Amino acid sequence: MSDQMSSGLELVGRDSGIPLSEAVFRSLCQALCAGLYRPGDRLREEEVAQRLKVSRTPVREALGRLMAKGFVEPASGRGLVVRSLDAAEVLELYAMREILEGAAARLAAQHASQPEIDALTDLENAFEAQAGDTAEMARLNRAFHETIFRAARNRYLDSALQELQDGIALLGITTFSIEGRPATAAEEHRNLIEAIASRNPDHAEKLARIHIQEALRSRLRLLQER
């Protein structure tokens, strides 16, 4: 634990030569993913500026980017509010993910280099070595999928998938907290790696789509038990 947890919302990476607005943006992303701001919460420029001890200008820039990403939306006269994904949007998000992850797996089976395939195996081993640490599992899982994205050799596909991943991170708690989900996901990952390594695009796409469908099942179970 950091000794300066305070009320959260710490300015990240101020030491580096990155612009302040970038640091503010990252801080807000982090705060949103950490659940520091819950959906429906107001997000006022002045308040954020004061908490981060910067002026409104860089805050404004960061909020603009957050709005472009769809994380927050304007609430007439009351500043911005953190958006929440309704049930329909969750379904659409996973439907889109199925399309894109399927396509990425197909392309990865065609274009992945041997080092990339090795990296997938390494990440998967690390993933399975993690027992109960869901946060670390989520991190490794994301790294695994991002490796596939890059292996697909299409920057538009890559950035679209990154966007979706961010949207999922916004949903909060990961599905790996569900009993048995990590083991199932691990097996799906292993099969997918094998399909990619054996250069079988059709099979890779099919397995990736099934993987996302299973992830959706877990997600819905998680949402409904609230």
Next chain:
Amino acid sequence: MSDQMSSGLELVGRDSGIPLSEAVFRSLCQALCAGLYRPGDRLREEEVAQRLKVSRTPVREALGRLMAKGFVEPASGRGLVVRSLDAAEVLELYAMREILEGAAARLAAQHASQPEIDALTDLENAFEAQAGDTAEMARLNRAFHETIFRAARNRYLDSALQELQDGIALLGITTFSIEGRPATAAEEHRNLIEAIASRNPDHAEKLARIHIQEALRSRLRLLQER
């Protein structure tokens, strides 16, 4: 022709209650698509601000959004420059479009309402009624595709496809200036409408993918004859 062509870059929609930064953003998008700024051109905040007769603040916000869309990129010390798509990127763009348009057509075959199918037919009729006006053909073509996007009932898919369309608009001249391309496209459109109307997802996806592949062929022919 407008009587105020001047040197271009007119501030659009200032009368409405939209924020200035939004108006600046639209103006710049328009200018970019119109080829007023060519790839490689510098885009300085101060210069744009003066030409639009606003301060740097809203210009800065607009340029930030343009950068997020990948239309411009920072050139250290020299402001921003308009990005150009190299050959590899064009291929990736169309590959991504094939994936997404295919998925959209599939979903549209499942979810399109009768009014939407009628709208597609109307737009296609209007498209074929246009003889030589390539600009109007491009507009109708985009409306046609956007109707399919919406009919797919997935807002993530829709926004991703809109982004790609913007990227294509950035390429400049449309492929409809090629001899015979409008007629070919029209036939592909008709076949696609029929597949959607007869609720055949597999066929709709296949036809949409072929349509994009043909569009890419035309695009490459256009690029190579420079």
Next chain:
DNA sequence: TCGCGTACGGTTGTATACGAAATTATTCGA
């Protein structure tokens, strides 16, 4: 003549100040 260092100009990054619009609270009247 070539290389290095310094100085200058240009460009963005950030802060602060002002104005407009919308919302909310309060008060007055019925």
Next chain:
DNA sequence: TCGAATAATTTCGTATACAACCGTACGCGA
């Protein structure tokens, strides 16, 4: 007591001013 109108406050949108950074060009020395 309830409704409507007005005033006050909050919040954003825009402008302007200042500071820091990065290239570039010029000059000096080897």
